[in-house]
Amino acid sequence: MSASASRLHRVAVLVLEGAKPLDVGIPAQVFTTRASMPYEVRVCGAAPGLVAGGDGLSYHVTHGLDALAWADIVFVPGYRFPDREDPPRPVIDALVAAHARGARLAAISTGAFALAATGLLDGKRATTHWHYARALMAKHPLVRVDENVLFVDEGSVLTSAGAASGIDLCLHILRGDLGVAASNHAARRLVAAPYRSGGQAQYVPRSVPEPLGERFAATREWALIRLGEALTLESLARHAGVSPRTFSRRFAEDTGYTPMQWVMRARVDVARELLERSQRGVEQIAADVGLGTGANLRLHFQRILGTTPTEYRRTFTKGE
Numbered sequence: 665m666s667a668s669a670s671r672l673h674r675v676a677v678l679v680l681e682g683a684k685p686l687d688v689g690i691p692a693q694v695f696t697t698r699a700s701m702p703y704e705v706r707v708c709g710a711a712p713g714l715v716a717g718g719d720g721l722s723y724h725v726t727h728g729l730d731a732l733a734w735a736d737i738v739f740v741p742g743y744r745f746p747d748r749e750d751p752p753r754p755v756i757d758a759l760v761a762a763h764a765r766g767a768r769l770a771a772i773s774t775g776a777f778a779l780a781a782t783g784l785l786d787g788k789r790a791t792t793h794w795h796y797a798r799a800l801m802a803k804h805p806l807v808r809v810d811e812n813v814l815f816v817d818e819g820s821v822l823t824s825a826g827a828a829s830g831i832d833l834c835l836h837i838l839r840g841d842l843g844v845a846a847s848n849h850a851a852r853r854l855v856a857a858p859y860r861s862g863g864q865a866q867y868v869p870r871s872v873p874e875p876l877g878e879r880f881a882a883t884r885e886w887a888l889i890r891l892g893e894a895l896t897l898e899s900l901a902r903h904a905g906v907s908p909r910t911f912s913r914r915f916a917e918d919t920g921y922t923p924m925q926w927v928m929r930a931r932v933d934v935a936r937e938l939l940e941r942s943q944r945g946v947e948q949i950a951a952d953v954g955l956g957t958g959a960n961l962r963l964h965f966q967r968i969l970g971t972t973p974t975e976y977r978r979t980f981t982k983g984e
Contacts, residue, residue, distance in 0.1 A: 671702065673736050674704050674736045674737070675705045675737045675739065676707075676732055676735035676738045677706070677707045677708070677739045678709070678732065678739065678741070678759075678778075679723050679741065680715070680740070680743045680755070680778065681717075682716065682718045682745065683723065684717070684719065684741055684774075685718070685721050686827035687741030687775065688707070690772065690827065690831055690834060691705070691739040691770075691772070691834055692705055693854075694831070694835070694854070695737075700846070700849065701850075702842075707726070707727065708725050708726075708728060708729065709728065710728065710754060710755050711728045712725060712728045718743065718744045729758040732758045732759065733758070735767055737767060738769050739770050740759070740769065740770070740771045740775035740778045741772050741830075742771075742773030742774035742775050742793065742827070746775075747796065747802075747803055750778070750781040751778050751781060756778075756781055756782050759778065763820060766820075767820075768819075768821070768837075769782075770821075770822040770823075770824075770837065771822070772824050772833065773796075773825065773826050773829070774793055775823075776790055776792040777804075779823065780800065780803070781804075784820075784821050785806075785818075786804075786807060787807075788807065788808060788818045788821060789808045789816045789818060790808065790821075791809065791811065791813050791814075791823050791824065791825050792809070792823060792825065793826045794826070798811075814829040814833075815832050817836065831854060834850075835850060835856070838850055879914060880904050880914065880915055882903075886903050888930060891927070891930060891934055891953050891954045892954045894954070895927050897911070897912060897923055897924060928968075931953040931964075932964055932969065934953045935949050935950070935955070936969075936976065938952065946961060949961065
């Protein structure tokens, strides 16, 4: 048994105003005290008492910020409107002090904003829920936001994507503290995958960006119903009635992608839908969306979504 496995680990779950129920519950349940798990959990807030949560729930916490001075690991669950204002100064100061004392700080979903507000993520990789990734970049430009991962471990500061990714992060911490067997046991108890492949890009509704205006909207629609055909920059520009150079420049201004990058992402999106809703094989889907071969589809799936078509289908048809 390792030294880490033989000692008690103290876990604080910091509940901020508007805290998300799943984000709070995941670390509290994963690390709850039991014979096989050398952890003690304290749920705390800025002060003991009632904390207004999100989604119609509130929390009655028995501990205040003193729990952060006690803890070895501090979890910061996600909360509402994290891009609008930072947590109260005493909370930020307590997080900084806990980190300086040697505690690990772990954010679930939008809890990353609270960690970013401490400055402890400056110059480090971090992630958050895909819906808030751009807001985190804008609010904290010194943080190296990675929007295509389930969690990031920077040693003493860890961040994760949406609520379910909090399970991935907790199991990752368990693997480091107690080993693979303990982590796998906890995963079985949670009926969760011990380790999920891929990144959170596979959960974003569409990988093609929302149009920023009506310019070339008709050409985009025209292309979307012809993805199985040979689309080129020239054919797209011809439909738009402008030169390829002008089309390419203005299209990138609208979407942030070159026309052919956009077409590739649109093809991957259609492939995603076919994997979710049909029983067609990978080779047939590749042909249907204009990617030619299964090998080509796998290549672009991995590059854009960080997973394989087979793993993606398994993830999104698991409960059927």
